[in-house]
Amino acid sequence: xxxxxxxxxxxxxxxxxxxxxxxxxxxxxxxxxxxxxxxxxxxxxxxxxxxxxxxxxxxxxxxxxxxxxxxxxxxxxxxxxxxxxxxxxxxxxxxxxxxxxxxxxxxxxxxxxxxxxxxxxxxxxxxxxxxxxxxxxxxxxxxxxxxxxxxxxxxxxxxxxxxxxxxxxxxxxxxxxxxxxxxxxxxxxxxxxxxxxxxxxxxxxxxxxxxxxxxxxxxxxxxxxxxxxxxxxxxxxxxxxxxxxxxxxxxxxxxxxxxxxxxxxxxxxxxxxxxxxxxxxxxxxxxxxxx
Amino acid sequence: xxxxxxxxxxxxxxxxxxxxxxxxxxxxxxxxxxxxxxxxxxxxxxxxxxxxxxxxxxxxxxxxxxxxxxxxxxxxxxxxxxxxxxxxxxxxxxxxxxxxxxxxxxxxxxxxxxxxxxxxxxxxxxxxxxxxxxxxxxxxxxxxxxxxxxxxxxxxxxxxxxxxxxxxxxxxxxxxxxxxxxxxxxxxxxxxxxxxxxxxxxxxxxxxxxxxxxxxxxxxxxxxxxxxxxxxxxxxxxxxxxxxxxxxxxxxxxxxxxxxxxxxxxxxxxxxxxxxxxxxxxxxxxxxxxxxxxxx
Numbered sequence: 292x293x294x295x296x297x298x299x300x301x302x303x304x305x306x307x308x309x310x311x312x313x314x315x316x317x318x319x320x321x322x323x324x325x326x327x328x329x330x331x332x333x334x335x336x337x338x339x340x341x342x343x344x345x346x347x348x349x350x351x352x353x354x355x356x357x358x359x360x361x362x363x364x365x366x367x368x369x370x371x372x373x374x375x376x377x378x379x380x381x382x383x384x385x386x387x388x389x390x391x392x393x394x395x396x397x398x399x400x401x402x403x404x405x406x407x408x409x410x411x412x413x414x415x416x417x418x419x420x421x422x423x424x425x426x427x428x429x430x431x432x433x434x435x436x437x438x439x440x441x442x443x444x445x446x447x448x449x450x451x452x453x454x455x456x457x458x459x460x461x462x463x464x465x466x467x468x469x470x471x472x473x474x475x476x477x478x479x480x481x482x483x484x485x486x487x488x489x490x491x492x493x494x495x496x497x498x499x500x501x502x503x504x505x506x507x508x509x510x511x512x513x514x515x516x517x518x519x520x521x522x523x524x525x526x527x528x529x530x531x532x533x534x535x536x537x538x539x540x541x542x543x544x545x546x547x548x549x550x551x552x553x554x555x556x557x558x559x560x561x562x563x564x565x566x567x568x569x570x571x572x573x574x575x576x577x578x579x580x581x582x
Numbered sequence: 583x584x585x586x587x588x589x590x591x592x593x594x595x596x597x598x599x600x601x602x603x604x605x606x607x608x609x610x611x612x613x614x615x616x617x618x619x620x621x622x623x624x625x626x627x628x629x630x631x632x633x634x635x636x637x638x639x640x641x642x643x644x645x646x647x648x649x650x651x652x653x654x655x656x657x658x659x660x661x662x663x664x665x666x667x668x669x670x671x672x673x674x675x676x677x678x679x680x681x682x683x684x685x686x687x688x689x690x691x692x693x694x695x696x697x698x699x700x701x702x703x704x705x706x707x708x709x710x711x712x713x714x715x716x717x718x719x720x721x722x723x724x725x726x727x728x729x730x731x732x733x734x735x736x737x738x739x740x741x742x743x744x745x746x747x748x749x750x751x752x753x754x755x756x757x758x759x760x761x762x763x764x765x766x767x768x769x770x771x772x773x774x775x776x777x778x779x780x781x782x783x784x785x786x787x788x789x790x791x792x793x794x795x796x797x798x799x800x801x802x803x804x805x806x807x808x809x810x811x812x813x814x815x816x817x818x819x820x821x822x823x824x825x826x827x828x829x830x831x832x833x834x835x836x837x838x839x840x841x842x843x844x845x846x847x848x849x850x851x852x853x854x855x856x857x858x859x860x861x862x863x864x865x866x867x868x869x870x871x872x873x874x875x876x877x878x
Contacts, residue, residue: 318683321683325688331751337709397599401597407597411868416611418867424833425812426812427618450609457607518814518815532699536701539819546712553706557694557698561694565690
């Protein structure tokens with residue numbers, strides 16, 4: 292008896308010490324993580340260097356690591372209307388995101404809070420809309436849009452973007468709505484406020500940061516989108532991603548301008564990854580993992 | 583008075599909240615689906631709808647070798663990419679879960695490949711493997727004699743492998759951060775108990791971490807599987823399905839069929855079938871996630 296307690300004391304000492312050791316910041320693991328991050332991001336940085344690289348230094352064999360920076364590629368980008376495509380991308384992503392937030396927030400709240408008939412079926416319909424491969428949508432969209440004159444218009448592309456963004460927004464926001472405490476709404480209703488006022492004055496302010504985060508993700512998805520913009524737009528409404536393959540011509544590839552366009556398209560993405568850290572995981576897993 | 587009104591109010595109120603969004607979703611999702619279904623039963627010549635065709639679009643699709651080829655290509659693509667993403671993602675998550683300095687700075691940086699435009703991902707790797715001068719094609723592929731006189735993406739043997747590796751680069755960070763979020767949410771007490779019992783780190787990993795993480799792994803795995811099946815942008819810019827049909831995944835086949843060969847009827851049939859397949863996968867994902875993770 293006595294022996295066994297003393298023995299267990301001895302054995303517990305070790306592991307607890309081990310745990311407290313783990314609590315300390317480890318230099319080795321930190322360095323390893325930094326090395327991995329550098330390797331992962333290296334291709335992006337390398338391509339970024341093409342922005343300032345003279346053509347001769349790009350095609351050099353063996354690889355030239357150092358070069359005299361040049362600005363000619365920027366000149367090309369400005370002279371060939373890429374700033375306009377940037378504006379188009381921004382406008383399209385903003386309009387569709389705004390619409391999604393206005394339409395989607397009440398729907399997400401309804402899914403989270405009420406016992407709806409056919410809730411599972413409706414919810415699954417939303418999910419299936421999100422997950423459907425864009426190529427499946429683009430074929431019927433193309434046929435419909437060319438009949439009613441929506442090809443190459445902001446309206447057409449905004450509608451097309453609603454398929455994946457509205458469904459995404461409803462799905463992820465309803466997971467945020469579920470996290471809100473019920474008590475506040477109950478108190479407000481007991482005080483005699485009507486339900487819609489409760490939604491506007493109690494629920495919406497509580498959801499503010501989730502709305503911003505989810506809306507920002509919608510913005511990025513629209514900003515990055517290629518297939519719809521390529522097939523349903525392209526002339527009047529040309530976004531930045533659509534401009535990328537056009538620089539790959541039969542006469543050759545304009546690597547410098549490509550690097551600039553690619554880097555420009557990274558700007559909102561960089562902002563998002565730093566501002567949204569935890570929300571990204573939740574968003575990309577459709578709310579299955581709560582970041 | 584009010585107590586009698588409220589239950590009544592309750593009956594239509596949630597549907598009123600849902601109505602605008604659902605109206606839009608029906609227009610942008612259900613209508614295109616039904617229209618694709620309609621198209622798939624008609625003869626369509628250069629965008630003009632002709633006579634009723636019955637199931638001939640479907641049977642032509644089934645007879646087409648390229649249909650089956652595309653499914654096989656997608657299977658190979660997923661079989662290469664998915665295990666790598668899974669293992670590297672799990673390893674990375676375990677590493678992130680150590681007490682490391684500056685995690686909140688490194689973590690967002692790691693997310694860049696997943697969040698950047700897929701078309702730009704393609705562009706980045708096009709530069710890395712370009713012709714005879716790209717950083718990797720000159721310094722690795724050529725130096726170590728992997729390939730001669732051709733580039734990685736125009737070699738029938740290596741193009742798909744290279745595309746799968748690009749997918750690994752793009753999506754491993756997602757797996758890693760999802761698994762990391764799962765690790766962070768694990769309960770502490772089983773680990774304390776195991777430590778008291780003198781369990782080794784290996785035992786803790788196989789007896790505690792893996793079983794506790796299993797439901798999350800299944801759900802994330804399903805999600806990645808569904809997503810990997812619809813890859814388009816990176817393949818379009820890197821190989822456009824070639825050389826030949828060696829990297830022609832279903833999305834690319836549907837694109838080539840409809841917008842290069844204008845066989846709209848057949849590609850509508852293809853879209854309908856893929857759509858139904860995805861619906862089954864989605865409902866599987868939904869019910870699994872709901873049961874295993876207690877979400878939705």
